[in-house]
Amino acid sequence: MRILYHLPLSPYARKVRLVLAEKRLPFELRVEKTWERRPDYLAMNPAGTVPTLTEDNGLVIPHSNTICEYLDEAYPDICLVGRTLGERVEIRSVAAWFDERFAQEVSRNLLYEKVMKQASRRGAPDAARLREGYAALRTHLAYIGWLAETRKWLAGANLSLADFAAAAHLSALDFIGDIDWSIAPAAKEWYARMKSRPSFRALLADRVSGIAPPPHYADLDF
Amino acid sequence: MRILYHLPLSPYARKVRLVLAEKRLPFELRVEKTWERRPDYLAMNPAGTVPTLTEDNGLVIPHSNTICEYLDEAYPDICLVGRTLGERVEIRSVAAWFDERFAQEVSRNLLYEKVMKQASRRGAPDAARLREGYAALRTHLAYIGWLAETRKWLAGANLSLADFAAAAHLSALDFIGDIDWSIAPAAKEWYARMKSRPSFRALLADRVSGIAPPPHYADLDF
Numbered sequence: 001m002r003i004l005y006h007l008p009l010s011p012y013a014r015k016v017r018l019v020l021a022e023k024r025l026p027f028e029l030r031v032e033k034t035w036e037r038r039p040d041y042l043a044m045n046p047a048g049t050v051p052t053l054t055e056d057n058g059l060v061i062p063h064s065n066t067i068c069e070y071l072d073e074a075y076p077d078i079c080l081v082g083r084t085l086g087e088r089v090e091i092r093s094v095a096a097w098f099d100e101r102f103a104q105e106v107s108r109n110l111l112y113e114k115v116m117k118q119a120s121r122r123g124a125p126d127a128a129r130l131r132e133g134y135a136a137l138r139t140h141l142a143y144i145g146w147l148a149e150t151r152k153w154l155a156g157a158n159l160s161l162a163d164f165a166a167a168a169h170l171s172a173l174d175f176i177g178d179i180d181w182s183i184a185p186a187a188k189e190w191y192a193r194m195k196s197r198p199s200f201r202a203l204l205a206d207r208v209s210g211i212a213p214p215p216h217y218a219d220l221d222f
Numbered sequence: 223m224r225i226l227y228h229l230p231l232s233p234y235a236r237k238v239r240l241v242l243a244e245k246r247l248p249f250e251l252r253v254e255k256t257w258e259r260r261p262d263y264l265a266m267n268p269a270g271t272v273p274t275l276t277e278d279n280g281l282v283i284p285h286s287n288t289i290c291e292y293l294d295e296a297y298p299d300i301c302l303v304g305r306t307l308g309e310r311v312e313i314r315s316v317a318a319w320f321d322e323r324f325a326q327e328v329s330r331n332l333l334y335e336k337v338m339k340q341a342s343r344r345g346a347p348d349a350a351r352l353r354e355g356y357a358a359l360r361t362h363l364a365y366i367g368w369l370a371e372t373r374k375w376l377a378g379a380n381l382s383l384a385d386f387a388a389a390a391h392l393s394a395l396d397f398i399g400d401i402d403w404s405i406a407p408a409a410k411e412w413y414a415r416m417k418s419r420p421s422f423r424a425l426l427a428d429r430v431s432g433i434a435p436p437p438h439y440a441d442l443d444f
């Protein structure tokens with residue numbers, strides 16, 4: 001069985017879960033407590049991060065981007081990285097924007113401070129970082145809204161990896177109650193479309209011990 | 223004319239310069255002082271980072287990975303991301319290792335502290351970060367040596383993007399005199415092979431105002 005090593009609130013693992021579900025590829029989830037730095041896991045992924053995917057044929061694939069590029073090449077029926085060169089550039093650029101800028105300015109400051117630090121017993125959240133994260137989140141929500149209003153999906157006319165990268169980060173933040181959707185109607189409209197896709201169901205059913213998501217988290221009509 | 227916006231010591235821009243030269247694609251270099259946050263540049267690359275590549279047909283491609291994937295798709299004669307699914311996974315994983323882990327543990331601590339901070343007038347290097355960077359560099363050089371001894375090139379039997387990603391980071395550090403090659407003979411042997419490729423010549427001829435590279439920097443027989 002295909003196995004995805006993950007943490008429930010890792011945006012990178014969530015992106016891969018969405019892509020796997022969108023491509024209707026069955027897989028089993030295994031939680032990897034990255035902070036334990038398990039030698040068997042480090043042998044598969046020397047960076048020690050989640051996600052890592054293993055295929056039945058023995059292929060071990062660390063890193064969410066490497067996994068997503070692999071899945072689009074190995075299972076091309078449902079294409080998520082675009083068809084023309086121009087589409088592929090735009091999709092990869094927008095996806096990288098979320099996986100690097102959004103991650104660094106928002107997810108790093110909120111998710112890491114509130115969840116990862118706690119889970120790995122590295123102390124209490126840093127208030128300055130939380131403030132920075134919330135401020136950046138406002139700007140990013142406005143940018144997502146602007147993208148969603150000027151094109152059908154975030155990277156163009158088709159649903160793509162860029163939408164899943166963005167939705168993965170937002171869904172993790174929404175789980176911890178950090179998104180005030182009332183300030184970003186255009187981003188909310190796009191996120192509602194994402195949330196209602198069958199591929200999103202498993203994410204909305206996630207349970208994490210010690211954290212209760214807000215009531216709107218799993219509500220398609222939030 | 224194809225234009226690459228860059229900074230001479232940016233490892234990400236160096237990787238793209240190597241890939242362009244390896245594929246024998248002519249291009250013009252333009253220095254982009256990222257800290258000036260020029261609006262015309264931000265319109266091309268909202269993250270404001272270098273590199274960004276522009277093609278004659280108007281295509282604007284921000285982000286070194288997006289550029290390298292694009293170049294391998296648009297100009298496939300000399301293939302640098304591998305042919306089989308397994309090769310492609312290994313090449314992308316090793317390249318990501320350098321562009322993320324090596325970057326964070328070494329380049330961020332040495333290049334950023336010693337060069338970028340100075341250039342953008344953000345203060346003096348932080349001694350603790352330099353110490354951390356030098357310690358991590360030793361470990362990474364040993365890892366590169368191990369890779370180079372167990373396979374022909376860093377990600378397998380063929381020269382690939384992984385070699386250029388690694389060589390780009392090392393060449394920038396070598397320019398500022400931060401690499402003691404005597405401690406890492408296997409890494410040195412691999413780097414000597416990289417350095418003697420014609421695609422490397424332009425990097426070895428780089429001049430940066432205010433920084434004189436050590437004599438061995440451009441020496442193929444160092």
Ligand SMILES: N[C@@H](CCC(=O)N[C@@H](CS)C(=O)NCC(=O)O)C(=O)O
Pocket residue numbers: 007009010011012013034035047048049050051062063064065322
């Ligand atoms: N660029 C990597 C990043 C993965 C990553 O940073 N994962 C985090 C969780 S969201 C992690 O595993 N952190 C634990 C660690 O860095 O040790 C990817 O896309 O897979």
Ligand SMILES: N[C@@H](CCC(=O)N[C@@H](CS)C(=O)NCC(=O)O)C(=O)O
Pocket residue numbers: 100229231232233234235256257269270271272273284285286287
């Ligand atoms: N992941 C990006 C990173 C590029 C990057 O961080 N470039 C640095 C120079 S090495 C930069 O432009 N820094 C300026 C800034 O962050 O404003 C890529 O691969 O292109």
